[in-house]
Structures are given as structure tokens and as C-alpha cells.
Amino acid sequence: MIKLHDVSLSYSQNTAEPVLHHVNLTVAKGELVLVCGESGCGKSSLLRLINGVAHTFCDAQISGEVLLDDEDITHAHPHDIAERVGSVFQNPKSQFFTLEVASELAFGCENLGVAPNEIRQRIGELSADFGMVHLLDRHLFTLSGGQKQKIACASVAAMHPQVLLLDEPSSNLDLAAVDELRRIVAQWKTQGRTVLIAEHRLSYLVDIVDRVLVMQDGQIAHDLSGSEFRTLDKAELYRMGLRSAQQVPEVTREPRPSSGTMVLKKLQFTYPKATEPSLSISHTELPQGQVIGVVGRNGAGKSTFVRVLTGLESKATGVVDINNRSLSGPRQRLRQSYLVMQDVNHQLFGESVESDVIIGTSGPDGKNEARLTEVLGALDLADKRARHPMSLSGGERQRVAIASAVLSEREVIVFDEPTSGLDLCRMHRVAHLLDALARQGKTVLVVTHDMELVARCCDLLLRVEKGRLTACEPCDDLALARTVRYLRGRDS
Numbered sequence: 001m002i003k004l005h006d007v008s009l010s011y012s013q014n015t016a017e018p019v020l021h022h023v024n025l026t027v028a029k030g031e032l033v034l035v036c037g038e039s040g041c042g043k044s045s046l047l048r049l050i051n052g053v054a055h056t057f058c059d060a061q062i063s064g065e066v067l068l069d070d071e072d073i074t075h076a077h078p079h080d081i082a083e084r085v086g087s088v089f090q091n092p093k094s095q096f097f098t099l100e101v102a103s104e105l106a107f108g109c110e111n112l113g114v115a116p117n118e119i120r121q122r123i124g125e126l127s128a129d130f131g132m133v134h135l136l137d138r139h140l141f142t143l144s145g146g147q148k149q150k151i152a153c154a155s156v157a158a159m160h161p162q163v164l165l166l167d168e169p170s171s172n173l174d175l176a177a178v179d180e181l182r183r184i185v186a187q188w189k190t191q192g193r194t195v196l197i198a199e200h201r202l203s204y205l206v207d208i209v210d211r212v213l214v215m216q217d218g219q220i221a222h223d224l225s226g227s228e229f230r231t232l233d234k235a236e237l238y239r240m241g242l243r244s245a246q247q248v249p250e251v252t253r254e255p256r257p258s259s260g261t262m263v264l265k266k267l268q269f270t271y272p273k274a275t276e277p278s279l280s281i282s283h284t285e286l287p288q289g290q291v292i293g294v295v296g297r298n299g300a301g302k303s304t305f306v307r308v309l310t311g312l313e314s315k316a317t318g319v320v321d322i323n324n325r326s327l328s329g330p331r332q333r334l335r336q337s338y339l340v341m342q343d344v345n346h347q348l349f350g351e352s353v354e355s356d357v358i359i360g361t362s363g364p365d366g367k368n369e370a371r372l373t374e375v376l377g378a379l380d381l382a383d384k385r386a387r388h389p390m391s392l393s394g395g396e397r398q399r400v401a402i403a404s405a406v407l408s409e410r411e412v413i414v415f416d417e418p419t420s421g422l423d424l425c426r427m428h429r430v431a432h433l434l435d436a437l438a439r440q441g442k443t444v445l446v447v448t449h450d451m452e453l454v455a456r457c458c459d460l461l462l463r464v465e466k467g468r469l470t471a472c473e474p475c476d477d478l479a480l481a482r483t484v485r486y487l488r489g490r491d492s
Contacts, residue, residue, distance in 0.1 A: 090168040101140060265321065294462050357375070402433065
């Protein structure tokens with residue numbers, strides 16, 4: 001049993017307002033609990049209390065009692081907590097300690113002093129249960145995002161903890177990988193494990209959770225049973241600041257006309273040592289002034305497509321025409337386009353948020369200063385203007401990169417998973433900015449698994465399969481439902 005009694009937490013003695021304050025919570029053994037709420041509400045801090053990270057590594061100031069089986073774990077040694085509490089983080093790479101899958105599965109057990117024969121038995125059982133026998137000899141960094149998340153879950157489960165904590169585990173997963181994650185969580189539930197999941201994406205958990213905690217401003221604002229949560233409609237979820245619980249959200253965008261055409265001609269690219277082209281597009285016309293959702297399964301070629309389109313692959317051939325201007329080479333396309341990468345750490349260079357977002361502009365004077373203030377405000381970054389980008393949270397860094405793209409004034413702007421890990425409010429803000437770019441006549445492409453974002457702002461759905469563009473259709477309820485089925489592997 002987990003019990004928090006009148007717990008408050010702050011990360012600095014000088015912090016005026018605690019991150020968590022006067023929290024009371026009891027979680028019974030075997031419960032599956034979803035912890036949700038807007039970014040910054042205290043979800044991750046709640047998990048850090050239970051796994052000991054807050055007092056062990058964050059030097060947090062904690063008052064009250066945090067009990068695991070009647071023992072106050074704020075005074076426990078990390079080794080003792082690790083035997084009973086396992087954690088899976090948002091980015092699985094952050095918790096890998098080895099290079100190969102089998103070694104990673106064994107690592108935690110070895111540190112707990114489990115006998116070698118027992119470790120081998122656990123690895124055999126887990127690899128079968130998790131459907132990853134074929135991955136045991138693979139290098140960790142050759143795996144897909146979904147496979148890495150599966151390895152992270154399995155490596156924690158191998159230590160046989162009583163309690164499992166997952167912090168936004170689905171934020172970087174495609175729909176098929178989310179289905180696999182759901183299967184793993186459901187399996188833990190049937191095994192009688194206690195599981196707490198901090199999450200923005202609700203749809204994959206709604207039918208299996210026992211309980212839902214909705215946090216606001218560092219407190220538990222709503223404590224609902226699973227059955228109570230399942231009766232909430234979309235409006236009630238929105239009032240709580242939560243995303244939709246529907247697998248296929250309702251399309252809510254306003255139709256808008258095209259303001260021009262971008263034509264792709266004979267685009268082709270082949271990776272070194274590959275025997276077949278990784279991308280091959282003979283002729284495709286895409287509208288300007290609209291938001292185009294780029295969808296496809298893992299390995300379909302989505303990232304290759306947008307890298308070629310934006311001029312990041314220097315060996316690519318073919319032509320892109322924009323407003324009857326021919327961009328025949330990667331260098332020309334690079335000058336006219338901007339790509340916000342999925343891992344934005346690769347493109348943040350400045351000493352402050354402001355310096356980063358104005359890199360591609362003429363500076364923060366006059367009109368640009370007003371535009372800078374407007375964009376930072378729209379992305380909830382106004383008070384972060386002087387902060388170093390690396391001191392921000394992952395979601396805040398994502399929004400800094402988006403601000404850079406908006407201010408770049410390029411003709412073609414591509415976003416790769418711009419809303420991963422974002423809550424409802426901030427997802428809507430990103431959608432609003434994409435709308436605004438489209439109204440300015442820009443060609444806006446969004447590579448995404450976030451079907452709520454697609455439903456909110458995408459005019460077209462562009463499907464990528466095996467390096468080809470196989471479908472391009474208006475985004476309506478039927479098209480979105482077909483896309484979700486396809487991405488989940490339910491329909492070809």
C-alpha cells in the first residue's frame with residue numbers, strides 16, 4: 001500500500017509556492033491509477049516522491065509522510081526503494097545503462113544481487129511475455145521508439161518491483177506502439193502489481209484504469225473511480241484541462257481554401273548501402289495555405305520525406321516548385337524551408353530563449369520585437385524569455401523550437417511531432433499557430449501521431465508507405481477513422 005499524509009514538496013528552500021502542497025493519497029495494492037492534469041500540475045513530482053528521486057537526487061524539501069507498506073521512504077536508501085519501486089521515464093534512452101537488449105534486461109537484477117540462473121530465467125520469461133525474443137541480441141540504439149519503450153518496461157519489470165511508476169510513457173509512441181504499451185500495462189494489472197501512470201494521452205487507458213487522479217496546482221483536485229471517469233463527456237474533460245478519451249477524436253477544424261500549390265517532381269533519395277530508393281515521388285501537388293498531416297507507420301519514410309523536402313539530404317534529387325519558382329537543389333530548398341525536429345535538443349543553440357528564437361530573423365527590433373512578443377505569449381513562453389533553453393522542461397523546449405519556426409518566415413514549415421508530451425491547452429496553442437501560418441499562405445506539414453492535433457487543425461492527410469506517398473485526402477471524420485485503423489495495424 002502507498003500512503004501520502006499531508007505531503008508538501010518544493011525543489012528549493014527559496015521557492016515561495018510548493019510544487020505539491022498538503023497532498024493526501026492512499027493507493028491499494030494492485031490498483032492501476034492514472035494521474036493526469038495540465039503540465040506543471042505536479043504529476044511527475046508525485047511520482048518522484050514515491051520512487052525516492054525527489055529526496056535522493058533533487059534535494060527536495062518534503063514535509064509529511066510518504067509511506068510504502070507503512071515505511072516512510074523519504075528516509076530509505078535508494079537501493080531499498082529500487083527493490084520495491086520501478087520507474088519508466090518519458091524518454092527510455094535516459095534510463096539505459098548498456099548497449100544491448102539482453103544486457104539491459106539483466107542490469108537491474110545484477111545490481112540487486114539476483115543469482116545469474118534466476119536472471120536468465122527472468123529474461124527468458126519476460127522476452128516471451130513482451131514479444132521481444134527476436135530483439136535480445138539487438139543494439140539498443142538501433143531500435144524504434146516503441147521497441148525502446150518496451151525494453152524500458154521489461155528491464156524494470158525484471159526486478160520484480162511491487163510498484164511500477166510510468167511518466168508519460170506514450171508521448172513519443174505511434175498508435176501501434178501505444179496499443180502494445182496498453183497490453184503490457186494490462187498484463188501488470190492482472191499480475192496484481194500496483195501501477196501509477198502520469199499521462200496526457202488518455203484514450204489507451206480509459207477502459208482499464210481502476211482510478212483517476214486529476215491534479216491542479218499541486219493538489220489532487222478530483223479522485224475518480226475508473227467507472228466514474230468513463231462517464232465523463234468531452235466537455236467535462238475539457239473543463240478539467242484534459243485531452244479527449246476517444247480513440248478517434250471528432251474533426252473540429254474550420255475549412256479553408258488553398259492559396260497556391262507546391263509541386264513535387266521526381267524526388268528521390270537512397271541511403272548509403274541501400275539497394276532500393278528510400279524515397280521515390282514521381283509527381284505530387286500539395287496545397288499552400290493549408291495544414292497537411294503526414295501520417296504513416298514506423299519506418300514508412302516520413303522523416304526521410306520531410307528531410308528531403310526541406311533540403312537536409314544533400315544527395316537527394318528532384319525538384320520542388322513553389323508559386324512557379326523551381327527549387328531544384330537541396331540548398332535552395334533549405335533556404336525556403338524550416339524543420340522543427342522531434343528531438344529539439346539538436347536545434348537549440350542560444351544562451352536564452354530570445355536569442356534562440358530570433359536566430360533566423362533580422363533581430364529583435366521594431367516589427368520583429370512586436371512579433372517576438374506575440375509568438376512567445378501565444379506559446380506561454382513570455383516569462384521564459386531570458387531563460388537558458390536547456391534549463392526548460394521538454395515541453396517548453398519544444399515550444400521554443402516552434403517559436404523559432406514561426407518567426408523564420410520560411411515558405412515551407414515542417415513540424416515533426418510538435419505536440420509530444422503537451423497537455424490540452426498547449427496542444428490547442430500549437431494548433432492555433434499552425435492555423436495562423438496556413439492563413440499566411442505558408443505550406444505547413446505536420447508529421448504526427450497526435451490524432452487530436454490532426455482533428456483540430458489538419459486540412460489534408462498525406463499517407464507515407466515504404467517511401468511513397470500513397471494517399472492524400474481531405475481530413476474529415478471518416479478519413480481520420482480510416483487513418484487511425486491503419487496506424488494501429490487494423491486495416492491496410
